[in-house]
Amino acid sequence: MGRGTSLKGRARYWFDTTLARGTPALVGWLAVGCLVVVFPVSAVLVWTDPHAPASRSGRLAAVWRLSGETLRLGGATGPLLRVLLSVLLALVALVYVSTLVGLITTGLTERLTALRRGHSTVIEQGHSVVLGWSEQVFTVVSELVAANANQRHGAVAVLADRDKTTMEEALGRKVGTTGRTRLVCRSGPPTDPDLLALTNPGAASAVLVLPHDDPSADPEVVKTLLALRSALDGKESPPVVAAVRDDRYRLAASLAAGTNGIVLESDAITARLIVQSARRPGLSLVYRDLLDFAGDEFYLTFDPALTGRSFGDTLLAYATSSVVGLLRDGRPLLNPPPQTLLGPGDRLIVITRDDDTARLSDCSGLVDESVMTPWQPANARPERVLILGWNRRASLIVDQFGRCAVHGSVIAVVADPKEVTAEQVRDAGTDFAPRLTMTFRPGDVTRPETLRCLEIDSYDSVVVLSPDPVPGEQPDEADNRTLVTLLVLHMLEQESGRELPVVTEMTDDRNRTLAPISPGADVIISGKLIGLLMAQISQNRHLAAVFEELFSLTGSQIHLRPAASYVLPGCEASFATVVAAAQPxxxxxxxxxxxxxxxxxPDHGVRINPDKNERRRWTDRDEVVVITQD
Incomplete structure (x- = not known):
């Protein structure tokens, strides 16, 4: 048994050694294998053929001819030289045909591979171009598909340094059906002007440059904008919407984007929404409804019949649209004074279902002044905010809180000393002392013993921040830590019997459903927020100034006010009555x-732009969504 195994091993080793000699050895073994099969089978066929020659030499010649026809070796018989020349010609023909087939196959394969990688030029007109690949790409493409739902021939072209098939599969899995919108993917770095030209940006209706997942990659956004300028080669640039994470690159990106470009600063916008949601719980739900194309959103409209009327009069001029401002000389004015008169060149900014649903309908007759509540302005009071965790946006959040802080306000920070030091926390609030006090407690916010001694019930709001991603760390790791912290907070809520006003920051929207918080709580998904904003602005660049003011601290903002401040609790009133009560x-x-x-x-009780004919019984715990200056 051992001897048989040894012989088998030697034979296999010898066979492997011959194969290692390259192509000649492979061809030789292939020829031997063919001859071993073809000659015996041909001999059997000839010897069993009743019409075969009777002589042995004749039968051997027949075996040779049959084998030659099978192997395409000519099969000529006669003198040895004739047979050898026939075999030589057959081998030359075989090499020629095989080489020709190989060349044709290689050429077709390369061509199909190039087409599969997406190296052909897009010939669409009026399409949207998305440059780059990051967490925002799925939100942006989904919203662009929704925006094109009422168009016959919409298209979205995506260029990223990824495999075309991989991009198509990922988008198909997360975006789903695209309806009438054609989705085109092209593979290559967007920073290469030649590859960027494949998306035909000169004929596009808008170009969106996505921010990179890595904050240190903002220079790539600037480089992509410069490549876009080069690809256009002096042609008029379509509207460009880009986003950077670090404000240090916003100026450079704006210069590279040109006069038709709008650059968003994603970290600053996220920080502002976190602060606004901490002060007005439920606000993130309102923004989510306003920013996606599935519900009501901002549009521009005007009717000549409104010329000369005051802005306050227009608030009840549309039954199914909400007037929030006007566009004058290309500049949006959000919530202008009610006595502002409308000129012939002005256009109204409205919230409505679609761009053709804003129709005049006088609703002043629906107002019931008997149920209106007298206005009692609220006084500002000190805030107590607890921040759990620290990341690159934390200092921006402290800055936003500090700018409107009332004397006696407190921000307490609990974070791992590896993330931030006490000195860094104090420095973040230095500009707002003495009206704002900053405190720092080192600790692991995922451990119950860290949070039990914080007296969480004494804080007006709790902000849970996701840690910055660590190189080599899994993308979900930051959200995993946030989920653990929320579990601990949920346990403390059950022990105290009080629901905590928690604002949570997450990276992946899929983790929202896993969070142990109330379904209507504020969860800020920074990537999705920026993606929604970019999609909205790409369809109407005038909205950039509207959103800039909504997310600022000095202009008009969205607020949630107690409904009892507008109508008497327990009374039935139309929404037109609420609008009329808010107008003065x-x-x-x-x-x-x-x-x-x-x-x-899915709405969590939020109703944006209700019909002004809608009547309901208002309670003292209902809230009204208004746009006003704080």
Whole structure:
């Protein structure tokens, strides 16, 4: 048994050694294998053929001819030289045909591979171009598909340094069906002008340059914008919407984008929404409804019949649209004074279902002044905010809180000393002392013993920040830590019997459903927020200034006010009555939130742009969504 195994091993080793000699050895073994099969089978066929020659030499000649025809070796018989020349010609023909087939196959394979990689020029017109690949790409493409739903021939072209098939599969899995919109993927770095030209940006309706997942990659966004300028080669640039994470690169990106470009600073916008949601719980739900194309969003409209009328009069001029501002000389004016007169060149900024649903309909007759509540302005009071965790946006969040802080306000930070030091925390609030006090407690926010001694009930709001990604760390790791922290907070809520006003920051929107918080709580998904903003602005560049003001601290913002401040609790009133009650206070009422549906999915009680004919019984726990200056 051992001897048999040894012989088998030697034979296999010898066979492997011959194969290692390259192509000649492979061809030789292939020829031997063919001859071993072809000659015996041909001999059997000839010897069993009743019409075969009777002589042995004749039968051997027949075997040779049959084998030659099978192997395409000519099969000539006669003198040895004749047979050898026949075999030589057959081998030359075989090499020629094989080489020709190989060349044709290689050429077709390369061509198909090039087409599969997406190296052909897009011939679409009026399409949207998305440059780059990051967490925003799925949100941006989904919203562009929704925006094109009422168009016959819409198209979105995506260029990224990824395999074309991989991009198509990922988009198909997360975006789903695209309806009438054609999705085109092209593979290559967007920083290469030649490859960028494949997307035909000169004929596009808008170009969107996505921010990179890595904050240190903002220079790539600037380089992509420069490549776009080079690809256009002096042609007029389409509207460009780009986003950077670090404000140090916003100026450079704006210069590279040109006069038709708009550059968003994603970290600053995210920080502002976190602060606004901490001060006005439920606000993120309002923005989510306003920013996606599935519901009501901002549009521009005007009717000549409104010329000469005051802005306050227009608030009740549309039954199914909410007026929030006007566009004058290309500059948006959000929530202008009610007495502002409308000129012939002005256009109204409205929230409505679609660009053709804003129709005049006088609703002043629906107002019931008997149920209106007298205005009682609220006084500002000190805030107590608890921040759990620290990341690159934390200092921006402290800055936003500090700018409107009242004397006696406190921000307490609990974070791992590896993420931030006490000195860095104090420096973040130095500009707002003494009205704002900063405290720091080192600790692991995922451990119950760290949070038990914080007296969480004493804080007006709790902000849970995701840690910055660590090189080599899995993308979900930051959200995993956030989920653990939320579990601990949920345990403390159950122990105290009080629901904590928590604002949570996450990276992946899929983790929202896993978070142990109330369904209507504020969860800020920075990537999705920026993606929604970019998609909205790409369809109407004038909205950039509108969103800039909404997310600022000095202009008009979205607020959630108690419904009892506008109508008497327990009384039935139309939404037109709420709009009329808000108008003298310099506010534009655009919706409400029902307290009895605060945890109901998917709207969580938020109703944006309700019909002004809609009547309901208002409770003291309902809230009205208004746009006003704080």
């Amino acid at each position: 206070r310099g506010e534009c009422a655009i919706g409400y939130r029902r307290h009895d549906r605060a945890t109901a999915v």
